[in-house]
Structures are given as structure tokens and as C-alpha cells.
């Protein structure tokens with residue numbers, strides 16, 4: 832990311848890393864999580880769940896920053912993220 836000026840506390844900011852999980856059979860394929868993830872982590876799978884919907888999967892898992900926005904916006908409580916900052920390299 833390019834800053835118009837470098838933040839004074841940049842060296843103290845640690846970006847968190849997340850791992851996103853989809854509860855496949857709850858998903859109704861609305862794509863809200865994909866549209867609103869500003870990091871472009873998610874993409875629609877070609878596979879179907881038991882309800883007959885395509886569901887999201889982590890196409891770019893390393894980009895997830897554990898912001899939980901996909902989790903908050905999902906109307907079916909079908910996706911969540913966890914902090915893996917300590918384990919990610």
C-alpha cells in the first residue's frame with residue numbers, strides 16, 4: 832500500500848492475519864461476503880452445498896486480515912474468521 836505520507840506510528844502497527852471458514856450448508860450463495868471483503872480473499876466455488884447453492888471459498892487466504900466483516904455481513908451466520916497472527920509467517 833502506498834501512503835500519501837508515512838504514518839508516524841507505522842513501525843508499531845502489526846497487521847493481523849486471519850483464517851476464514853465457511854459453514855457450507857448454511858450458505859445461500861448471496862455473495863455479500865465476496866462483494867464486501869475489501870481484501871479480495873473470497874471467490875465463489877464451482878461446487879454446490881446440500882441446499883444447491885454455490886458457496887464462497889478462500890481463493891487468496893494469505894490476504895485475510897481477520898477484520899470479521901464477512902462474518903458481520905453474512906445473513907446466515909455461515910462464515911467466520913479467526914486470528915492466526917501467531918502461527919502465520
Ligand code: SF4
Pocket residue numbers: 849851867868869870871872873894895896897898899900901902912
Ligand atoms: S475477515 Fe475480512 S479480510 Fe478476511 S475474508 Fe473476511 S472480510 Fe475478507
Ligand code: SF4
Pocket residue numbers: 853857858859860861862863864865886887904905906907908909910
Ligand atoms: S454472505 Fe453468507 S450466505 Fe452469503 S454467500 Fe457469503 S457465506 Fe454464503
